[in-house]
Amino acid sequence: MQGLSIVGTGRVGRTLGRLAVASGKWQVVDCLAGRHASALEALAFIGQGRAVDELKDLAAADLLLLSVPDDAIASVAQALLDNDVVRPGCVVFHASGAAEAEVLAPLRAAGAHVASLHPAFSFADPARAVEQFAGTMCALEGDAAACVALQDFAAAIGARPFALAPGGKAAYHAALSVASNYLVTLTDMARQLARQGGVDEQLLPALLGSLMQGSLANVLSMGPQAALTGPIVRGDVATVARHLAVLPANWQPAYRALGERTVALAGERLSADAQQRLLALLQG
Ligand SMILES: NC(=O)c1ccc[n+]([C@@H]2O[C@H](COP(=O)([O-])OP(=O)(O)OC[C@H]3O[C@@H](n4cnc5c(N)ncnc54)[C@H](OP(=O)(O)O)[C@@H]3O)[C@@H](O)[C@H]2O)c1
Known part of the structure; x- marks a missing residue:
């Protein structure tokens, strides 16, 4: 022993x-x-x-x-x-x-x-x-x-x-923090926006939970690029502009930075024109 x-x-x-x-x-x-x-x-x-x-x-x-x-x-x-x-x-x-x-x-x-x-x-x-x-x-x-x-x-x-x-430890630990802690922060951001949109407090766990669990299951099994859905990968520039118009000022930098990252992730699923218009909007 x-x-x-x-x-x-x-x-x-x-x-x-x-x-x-x-x-x-x-x-x-x-x-x-x-x-x-x-x-x-x-x-x-x-x-x-x-x-x-x-x-x-x-x-x-x-x-x-x-x-x-x-x-x-x-x-x-x-x-x-x-x-x-x-x-x-x-x-x-x-x-x-x-x-x-x-x-x-x-x-x-x-x-x-x-x-x-x-x-x-x-x-x-x-x-x-x-x-x-x-x-x-x-x-x-x-x-x-x-x-x-x-x-x-x-x-x-x-x-x-x-x-x-x-x-590798610092980058490894940053990865765990992003995956675990920032998931919590993003959930909080989503809850605030849903409340702003008038969603009843009691509906928040079911509304966001089922969507988040589905996205998590997809990204873990399919990989990030294939799992990506939503206005950015569809090239819906006007929808992203509507989001920016109602987003509180303190969330704008995070939304824009994650949006830019999402454009990069979408890659060839977006036309060159849609990429440019989205980046101009997000960086504007
Ligand atoms: N908690 C987690 O979820 C987690 C997960 C993975 C890794 N870790 C890592 O594990 C390590 C310990 O974390 P923990 O959460 O177990 O911390 P913790 O619960 O605060 O325990 C720390 C222990 O260290 C003792 N201690 C403090 N200074 C000391 C000293 N100079 N000499 C001897 N003993 C001393 C404390 O004594 P007293 O009991 O008398 O205060 C306590 O028993 C850290 O490196 C942390 O990053 C933690």
């Missing part, structure tokens, strides 16, 4: 700790949080391990997860080095979506292999997360030896790991 220690026993740390124990292949060794009470709570949730108060007391483990806030990763890594905690051959990894494994680079001096393993999952509540985690895709990048060990770890906890090239 291999050992896992966890620094930062919040939502991600305690969820991955419990999944590791449940796999029967990993043993949680030590847990450390900002507050001792938090590490004790995590132990109760994980069902195994020892709560330690200081980094210097962390026992050596095969894997060391730094599931601390992104801004604390570099300083915790430096503190691990200063306290001589990391043993040669140990794998140290963080779970941030935007930071590279390289933020842990100083630990290589102590013989550690470093990586990042980012689960594309929202860990709002650890108990629910444990139930729902199976099949979660995890972006993996870093040192080759660390990635090999984390492939096994990810598979053991039911994740689907995939490799990311070094330098």
Whole structure:
């Protein structure tokens, strides 16, 4: 059985700790949080391990997860080095979506292999997360030896790991933010416009929900260009002008920018003339 220690026993740390124990292949060794009470709570949730108060007391483990806030990763890594905690051959990894494994680079001096393993999952509540985690895709990048060990770890906890090239994390994380967060913002924009048009509040979920779910299913199965419908891909310039005439001023830049992007996406489905007229309108 291999050992896992966890620094930062919040939502991600305690969820991955419990999944590791449940796999029967990993043993949680030590847990450390900002507050001792938090590490004790995590132990109760994980069902195994020892709560330690200081980094210097962390026992050596095969894997060391730094599931601390992104801004604390570099300083915790430096503190691990200063306290001589990391043993040669140990794998140290963080779970941030935007930071590279390289933020842990100083630990290589102590013989550690470093990586990042980012689960594309929202860990709002650890108990629910444990139930729902199976099949979660995890972006993996870093040192080759660390990635090999984390492939096994990810598979053991039911994740689907995939490799990311070094330098790709910021764009990868921006992609997830656009897909998840901006979808919410666009829904809010659509709700405001529907209200402006006089649609009853109670009808909004059904009206927009069925349309959005249909579009999402189409784009995921057919790809963006084939799934595109609506006035822009039809070349209905007058309809787009009507939208712009009623759109609140604060939504104009977003609508125009997304419109331009939609013209580009429509590509050859639009005549050259329609493309030019639409772009002139959207950029006007
Ligand atoms: N939440 C998500 O949905 C999600 C998804 C994917 C990836 N991630 C990544 O996972 C990592 C952890 O996020 P999280 O949501 O689990 O955060 P969180 O719930 O806020 O937990 C952070 C933990 O780190 C501890 N901590 C803070 N500073 C520390 C320090 N200097 N030394 C030791 N422990 C320290 C905190 O202690 P206390 O408990 O005492 O405050 C807490 O236990 C981040 O890199 C995040 O980007 C999060």
